[in-house]
Structure formats: structure tokens, C-alpha cells
Amino acid sequence: MKYSSEYRDPQLAAAMVTAIAAEVADYAGTMVLMEVCGTHTMSIYQHGIRSLLPEQIRLVSGPGCPVCVTPIRYVDRAVAYARQPESIIATFGDMIRVPGSSSSLLREKAMGAAVQIVYSPLDAVKLAENNPGKQVIFLGIGFETTAPTIAGSILEAARCGVDNYAVFCSHKTMPAPMAVLTADPYLQVAGYLCPAHVSAVIGAEAYRPLVEEYQVPCVVTGFEPLDMLRGIQLLAQQVVDGRAEVENEYQRIVKPEGNLRALEILRQVFEPCDADWRGIGPIAGSGLRIREEFAAFDAERRFHVAVEEPREQKGCLCGEILKGKVTPKDCPLFRRGCTPENPVGACMVSSEGTCAAEYKYGC
Amino acid sequence: MSNDIILLGHGSGGKLSHQLLDELIIPTLSRVAQRDQNDSAVLEGIESNRLAFTTDSYVVDPIFFSGGNIGDLAINGTINDLAMSGACPLAISVGLILEEGLLLDDLRRILESMRQAAEAAGVVIVTGDTKVVPRGKGDKVFINTSGIGVFDHGLRIGGSGARPGDKVLINGTIGDHGMAVLASREGLELESDIATDSVALNGMVSDLLNQFGEAIHVLRDPTRGGVATTLKEIALQSGVDICLQEKELPVKEAVAGACAILGLDPMFVANEGKLLVFVDPHRADDVLAAMRRRPEGERAALIGEVEATSTGRVMMRTAIGGLRAIEMLTGEQLPRIC
Numbered sequence A: 001m002k003y004s005s006e007y008r009d010p011q012l013a014a015a016m017v018t019a020i021a022a023e024v025a026d027y028a029g030t031m032v033l034m035e036v037c038g039t040h041t042m043s044i045y046q047h048g049i050r051s052l053l054p055e056q057i058r059l060v061s062g063p064g065c066p067v068c069v070t071p072i073r074y075v076d077r078a079v080a081y082a083r084q085p086e087s088i089i090a091t092f093g094d095m096i097r098v099p100g101s102s103s104s105l106l107r108e109k110a111m112g113a114a115v116q117i118v119y120s121p122l123d124a125v126k127l128a129e130n131n132p133g134k135q136v137i138f139l140g141i142g143f144e145t146t147a148p149t150i151a152g153s154i155l156e157a158a159r160c161g162v163d164n165y166a167v168f169c170s171h172k173t174m175p176a177p178m179a180v181l182t183a184d185p186y187l188q189v190a191g192y193l194c195p196a197h198v199s200a201v202i203g204a205e206a207y208r209p210l211v212e213e214y215q216v217p218c219v220v221t222g223f224e225p226l227d228m229l230r231g232i233q234l235l236a237q238q239v240v241d242g243r244a245e246v247e248n249e250y251q252r253i254v255k256p257e258g259n260l261r262a263l264e265i266l267r268q269v270f271e272p273c274d275a276d277w278r279g280i281g282p283i284a285g286s287g288l289r290i291r292e293e294f295a296a297f298d299a300e301r302r303f304h305v306a307v308e309e310p311r312e313q314k315g316c317l318c319g320e321i322l323k324g325k326v327t328p329k330d331c332p333l334f335r336r337g338c339t340p341e342n343p344v345g346a347c348m349v350s351s352e353g354t355c356a357a358e359y360k361y362g363c
Numbered sequence B: 001m002s003n004d005i006i007l008l009g010h011g012s013g014g015k016l017s018h019q020l021l022d023e024l025i026i027p028t029l030s031r032v033a034q035r036d037q038n039d040s041a042v043l044e045g046i047e048s049n050r051l052a053f054t055t056d057s058y059v060v061d062p063i064f065f066s067g068g069n070i071g072d073l074a075i076n077g078t079i080n081d082l083a084m085s086g087a088c089p090l091a092i093s094v095g096l097i098l099e100e101g102l103l104l105d106d107l108r109r110i111l112e113s114m115r116q117a118a119e120a121a122g123v124v125i126v127t128g129d130t131k132v133v134p135r136g137k138g139d140k141v142f143i144n145t146s147g148i149g150v151f152d153h154g155l156r157i158g159g160s161g162a163r164p165g166d167k168v169l170i171n172g173t174i175g176d177h178g179m180a181v182l183a184s185r186e187g188l189e190l191e192s193d194i195a196t197d198s199v200a201l202n203g204m205v206s207d208l209l210n211q212f213g214e215a216i217h218v219l220r221d222p223t224r225g226g227v228a229t230t231l232k233e234i235a236l237q238s239g240v241d242i243c244l245q246e247k248e249l250p251v252k253e254a255v256a257g258a259c260a261i262l263g264l265d266p267m268f269v270a271n272e273g274k275l276l277v278f279v280d281p282h283r284a285d286d287v288l289a290a291m292r293r294r295p296e297g298e299r300a301a302l303i304g305e306v307e308a309t310s311t312g313r314v315m316m317r318t319a320i321g322g323l324r325a326i327e328m329l330t331g332e333q334l335p336r337i338c
Helices: A010-024 A038-046 A072-082 A093-097 A105-110 A121-130 A147-160 A176-183 A196-202 A204-214 A225-241 A260-269 A292-297 A318-322 A354-361 B015-029 B070-084 B104-121 B176-186 B202-215 B226-238 B253-262 B281-292
Strands: A031-035 A057-061 A087-091 A115-117 A135-142 A165-172 A189-194 A218-220 A246-248 A270-277 A281-290 B051-058 B088-099 B124-133 B141-150 B167-170 B216-220 B242-245 B276-279 B301-306 B314-317 B323-326
Touching (some): A010 A225, A031 A038, A038 A057, A038 A225, A038 A354, A072 A087, A072 A135, A072 A165, A087 A121, A093 A115, A121 A135, A121 A147, A121 A165, A147 A165, A147 A292, A165 A270, A165 A292, A176 A189, A176 A204, A204 A218, A204 A246, A218 A225, A281 A292, A318 A354, B015 B104, B015 B124, B051 B070, B070 B104, B088 B104, B104 B124, B104 B141, B167 B281, B176 B253, B202 B216, B202 B281, B216 B226, B226 B276, B226 B323, B276 B281, B281 B301
Parallel strands (some): A031 A057, A031 A189, A087 A115, A087 A135, A135 A165, A189 A218, A218 A246, B088 B124, B242 B314
Antiparallel strands (some): A165 A281, A270 A281, B088 B141, B167 B301, B216 B276, B242 B301, B314 B323
16 A cells, blocks of 8 residues: 555645646635545545645535434434343444433443444444344444445345344435535535545446536545545636536546445445435435335334434534534534533544544644 | 463462462562562662652553563553653562453463563562452453652653754654554454564663753653654643654554554554654754664654744644644544553
8 A cells, every 4th residue: 555655745746736726826706615525524634735725715524424414313312222231232433422412322331331343344243143142233324335335234144144133224325415515505615526435336427417407516536635636626627617527536446337236235225215414404315224125134123212302412513514604613612612522513523523623633 | 270260269368379479470570589578679779869650550452462462561661651751760560450260371471571571671570469350350461560760860851841943753653552452452454564562662761861961852652642642742741832744754554554444543543662752953863863773763763843933732744745733632542552
């Protein structure tokens, strides 16, 4: 892996920065470019990309962090599952610290609940096999990036007859929220840096309907700093030229049609559904649910628990931040009531969250 | 000993306890003869009107990991804490909390590495304690080490000594220990050259202080929280601003790759054999050369400097020329790494 040197070359970066500045030199007003990918958010902060850009370009983070867009009632329900003595909750790490209405999985774990961090959903299937007396519930969140592996875990559990494994599914899909944000007159998004991993699965062509309907430029962009700068440069060129096209900066990974094998597995197990996005609200056809034939692996169909009424924390601007309408520094709780050690909103929890990135790296 | 595991009786204070101590722990760890074994170690012939005194507990999971184990970690860690204050480590105590069922072979391996680490650093283990807790009430083995160090100079080394203009040096690659532990714990099949950097730094510190004395302003080992957290602590303690150059930071390719895959930042990953040195700019090149002459400093590098402003900020000039802030690690990047 040479990415750390080849895609971080200072001379190439300087040349791109100069080219971007030249591109927008005569651009009147502010060009709002949005990324909708938590890893892009991190990369922008980690490499100090904002500090290199001309003042005409404003980078805004959209709803790209899977943990952050998960509604509070999902966390409350996960907490309710965790409180069942026969449950083992298996989850990707970030999720355990997200505050629900009155508790979090981290708190439930400290109180004795079985909450286990796994790196792959297949590890959760193994966990179920090794604990036959327990019900392992995997928290299935994320975009098309994680959904195929979780679909794969359900297929694996079905194949091996593991009947004590279930997924609590709250998958989201792109690019549905991008259409909602583009239509929002307050935001005035001039172009999108489209996510790298998600696009590797869904393909660059997935953005074509969005581009054609809303005439908004989309550039699929990788994570390395030179990728990011190149993506910004391509977007700026489109905006200045008045073009709206799908371009693919990340061709070394992303194909026009995506990863057909991953998409096939995903469609075999999941079907589209309406989904609730934290901060944005319900968006038609923007989620995935488990198909009827795999109902035996659907935690919501199998386990009935009492869940408390969701209560959002007062003053938390996560919703507005996820839409890119305000920055973390505009939130009255940022660095005061809300810190990574004691997060109020999800944006401060995930390392990919805008608030966590601003807290950790912001100047 | 007929059994191959630790039993509750090994902590009873009775016959089994004596067997464990007399047959395994004391002969492995200590040079103290049986007739001199009393309730306290008595340290004699100390000619120093200042002593350094430190303590640290080790609960790393797993207890064995690539390149080391909880034993050498516990010795090196305490030696390094003493060395960072500019003291020469003199004597160490070892408190062992063993979980019922621990394999004696594992204990033997751990004790053996403790002895080797202490010998390599020229430090003696002079006193200790062993307790056994019921199975499930501990996690194999926890170790507490305390250490006493003496000063053979009048220098005051601490986190508050950084001055504008100082150069910031580090003795080698960052993030090795944290990633080695993570890889071992999670069974991640990462590239094989990720191993802990755990090593005693008292030899290097002694060299630097002898050769450069007052030109050395700060010494600090960036353990939990990594280089980022330690530098931020120094910036706040000294009331200075620090600027780092990302391209100068030594990171092994395998560590950088593993961090990228797992979404970690090597700046926040723990080290157990690294030290940050803040040095008078006029002596920086000589100090760097002296560090590189030692095996634990082969990849030493000049990574940044203290700026003229004094707001307690740490900034980093990124490889592509951007600027970003460095804050302390918040929460746990990796649980139980030392």
C-alpha cells in the first residue's frame, strides 16, 4: 500500500491547489460543494484541505456518516434489545456510544448487558454459533458499503442453519437524500463530491438521474488528499462552465455499473423501503429492509420489546449540521455541553461525524 | 509444583503461596537472597537529595502480543516514566494480581521477560506482592510496578520546559505498540512487521542528558493517547504553540496501512518505546545524531518546532501543505492497550 505517499505528493497537491484557485478566480459568490461520506469529512479535516482552498469554495458536510443519520428511536430500540437477558448485541464500534433518549449501549454494557464490538458481520454469526443459548442481534446500519456484507451474513446464517442470529436493520441508501438536499433552496448546493465506497458498490451511473433532474454536478471522489483536490477541481470546472455531469475521479476503484456481485447479494436479501434520516426526516425509498423470505433473521419481526418515547436532546443541532445548514461551531452545545467524551448528538460520536472531526482537527 | 495452573490457594499466604514465590517468582525476578527477604526492601548508598518515584498498572489484553507481553511492558513502562523526569531508574516493585486458572507456563514466560527487561535496563526488582483472585474476577494477570529513580545531575526536566524555537524530536516510528496489540487481540491478519516498540529508554535519556545537559528542555514518552495527546499536554503545560510537519513523522508502512483500514490515526495510537525531546535549536542536529546512534533511535526524526506564539495550540502542516489542529485523544481509540 503506497497510497500514503503517492496520493499525498506535496508538489502535485500544490499544482492542483493553484489550478483550483485559477478556476474559480472570476467566480462571483460562494460555491457550496457538499460531500456525503463520513470518510470524506474525516479526510478534509485530517489533511487540512479547507485551509488550501480559495475563499469562493465552501466545503459542506452532508449526511454521510451512517451512525449520525440513524434516528434516536433506533438507538432506544437497540437499548431495549440489550436489556433482554438472552440478547447479545453485536455492533460496529461507533454505535455503542450514541446516546439514546435515556441510555446508550455503552451504559447498558457497563450495567451488565452483553454488547460486543465486531469488525465484520460474519464474526457476529460466529458469535451466535458459539452461544447457542443466546440471541445475537447485529445492528445493521450504514449505506450500500456495509449492506452487502450484512446481507452476506444473513445468507451465511441461513446456509449454516444458525437460527439465533438476527439483524436489526436500518440501512440507508444513496443518492436519495442528495435529491432532497439539492431541492432545498436554503442550501444552494453547487455540486457533490460523491462517496467513494458507496459508489464502488452502486456505481458512478447511479448519480445520473440526480444530475439530469436537478442539473447538479456530481464527481465520484476517492479519499486520499490528491483524490479530494482533483474531485474539487473537476466540480469547480463544471460549476464555472455551467455543466452538470457525472464524472468519476475514482476510476481505479469505481466502475460505472458498480459492483454487480455485491448489488446482487444486497437485492437478494433486502428490498427498498422508506427510511427515517436523523435531521432530515423520512425519505421515500431511501432505506433497505429484510425481505419476507428472510424474516427469520429480522430482529424487528422476531423480538417484541417495549421502547420508550424518543426524546431528542434540547439545543442539539445535529439535524441542521447533517443537512449542512450550520457548522458545528454554530451549535450552542459544541465543545460546551457536547464533547466526544460526553456526546449529546450522534455527530459528536462517530469518528466520521462532522462535530467529532471539527472537535479533533478543526483550527 | 504439581499443578500447571494458578489456584486460589496460591494466594492464600500458606504453603502454596510460598511455593509459588520461592520456586518461581523470586528466583526469576529478584537477586535478593532468601536471608535478606523482609517486609520491605532497604535501598542503601543512595547519594541523591532528589528522588523520582512513579507507579503504573498494566491490564493489557491480550497478555501476549506481537513483539512482547504484559511483563516487559510493565518493566519498561515504569523505567520510562522515571527516565522522562531525567532520573536514573534504581529499583522497581512488582505487584501481581493473578486470576485463578492462569497457566503457570504463561506466568513463567511473563516473569522471564520481566527479568530480561529489568536486566537490559540495569534496574533491580527489589520487592513485590502476589494476589490471586477467583476466576472471572480478573483477566489472567494484572501487574502494578512502582519505581524509584535517582538524579546524578541538577537538571529540571518536565513538561513545562518547552520554549519558543525549540525543536521537537522523536526517536522512531509511531503507533507500533497500539497496532500490535490491536492486531493480536482481534486476530487481524496484518502485515507481519507490526510489533510492539516496547523498550527501556533510560539509556538513551542518560546519553542525551550527559552530552547535552541544559539544551534538553522536555522529555516525555507518548504512551496512551499517542504523540498527539502528549504534545498537546506539553503545549498546555508550557504555554506554547507547537507546529508539526506531517511528512517528517516516521510511520511504518504497515502501521499506516492498518490504521487506514481501521479508521485510526497513528498520531493517537499508543507507543511504549518512544520519547519526544524538546531541545535547544542550536543543538538539535547533534541531539538527533546522538539519538540515531542508539538502536532504539535508528529512525529518530525532527518532527516540528515550538512557535513564537503562546496559546497552547498544536498544529500540523499536513503532507499536502494544509493546516490542521491536533487535540488530545478523547474517549478510547483502543481499549486496554497497556
